[in-house]
Amino acid sequence: MQVPILKQGAYLIASIQSALSDADLMQLRDALVAKVSTFRSRGVIVDVTVLDVMDSFASRTLRDLVHMIKLRGAITVIVGIQPEVAFAMVQLGLTLEGVATALDLEEGLAYLDNKTIKKASAQRDG
Amino acid sequence: MDETRIAIRVDMDVVAARQSGRTLAAELGFNNTDATLIATAISELARNIILYAKEGEIILSTLHKSEPCGIVVVARDKGPGISNLEQAMKMGYSTSGSLGMGLPGVSRLMDEFKIDSRPGLGTTVMVKKWKR
Numbered sequence: 001m002q003v004p005i006l007k008q009g010a011y012l013i014a015s016i017q018s019a020l021s022d023a024d025l026m027q028l029r030d031a032l033v034a035k036v037s038t039f040r041s042r043g044v045i046v047d048v049t050v051l052d053v054m055d056s057f058a059s060r061t062l063r064d065l066v067h068m069i070k071l072r073g074a075i076t077v078i079v080g081i082q083p084e085v086a087f088a089m090v091q092l093g094l095t096l097e098g099v100a101t102a103l104d105l106e107e108g109l110a111y112l113d114n115k116t117i118k119k120a121s122a123q124r125d126g
Numbered sequence: 127m128d129e130t131r132i133a134i135r136v137d138m139d140v141v142a143a144r145q146s147g148r149t150l151a152a153e154l155g156f157n158n159t160d161a162t163l164i165a166t167a168i169s170e171l172a173r174n175i176i177l178y179a180k181e182g183e184i185i186l187s188t189l190h191k192s193e194p195c196g197i198v199v200v201a202r203d204k205g206p207g208i209s210n211l212e213q214a215m216k217m218g219y220s221t222s223g224s225l226g227m228g229l230p231g232v233s234r235l236m237d238e239f240k241i242d243s244r245p246g247l248g249t250t251v252m253v254k255k256w257k258r
Contacts, residue, residue: 019145022137022173052162053144055169056228084162092166092231 003028005035011043011112012036013105018050022057029065036072042119043112044069047105049080059094066099075115077101079108130186132172134203140172143184147199150186154194156257164197164255167235171201171251174227179205179249189254196256199236204248211243 003024005014012035014028032044046062048054066076077100081089089096102108130150132143147168151161168184175182182203189196208214208227215229229251233239236253243249 019141021141052148053165053169055166055173056231057173082162084159087159088163088166088235091163091234092170092228094231 003031005031007035007039007041008109010041010116011045011109012039012041013045013047015047015049016051018052020051020058022061025058025061029061029068032065032076033068033072036069036074042074042116044074044076045105045108045112046076046078047080047108048078048085049082049104051080051082051085054081054085054089054094056092056094059089059096063096063099075100075112075119077108077111079104128188132184132186133181134172134175134183134201135181137176140169140176143172144169147184147186147197150188151197154188154197154257156197156255160255160258163235164199167232167253168199168201170228170232171199171253174251175201175203175205178227179203182248189256196237196254199253201251201253202248203250207245207247207249208241208243209245211241215241 003014003016005012012032014032035041036044062078069076079102081101100111102111130146132146133139134143144165148161148165151164156164172184182201182205185200185202187198188194189198214227232253236255238254240252
């Protein structure tokens with residue numbers, strides 16, 4: 001099942017569906033990295049609101065995704081981790097360290113706006 | 127005793143197993159948080175089967191007292207087995223990646239955890255969770 005990736009200005013938004021297999025996750029990772037190049041996106045939002053289980057593989061693949069996109073010069077934020085999922089992740093010891101998260105899509109967009117403006121002004125003044 | 131067996135061979139089976147687990151948990155009256163913990167534990171156990179044994183099965187069943195009050199998940203394979211069980215039970219996930227099989231994590235998700243594994247003979251993990 002392919003995850004829909006929408007372009008919103010300089011950002012890409014991927015909304016994960018609940019029944020995501022390992023192969024789907026890896027496909028999403030590769031598709032996002034490719035699209036960042038194609039659309040010269042500056043930010044990526046991965047919306048996991050509907051994801052009902054975040055296990056070690058999902059956690060690792062999301063972390064890899066974030067770092068790969070960072071190497072391509074863009075920022076990723078994971079949004080919508082549900083309370084029960086967050087609880088299970090902490091029990092399992094999955095911290096998603098190094099990964100930016102936000103409560104929901106709105107917060108995620110605000111985060112990206114903030115980060116990309118800071119980046120642009122740093123480059124200007126630096 | 128009613129049992130649901132899910133063969134684990136490919137990654138889609140991991141999805142099937144955890145969805146079966148979630149459905150059974152909901153039927154038994156577990157709250158959403160516990161159902162998520164159960165589904166997550168199943169996902170990890172099923173994934174271990176694929177990673178280390180290539181194939182195996184997940185068996186779901188119900189714990190009864192006077193009425194259904196819990197769930198049992200058995201993850202069984204005929205893979206290589208774990209040579210150092212003590213170490214495996216100490217190795218959790220690290221920040222740099224996934225170390226080992228995340229067994230301590232799985233045992234934290236559930237109420238009871240039992241593992242039987244012998245090199246060359248395969249591995250059986252049994253976890254249980256009771257309704258609150």
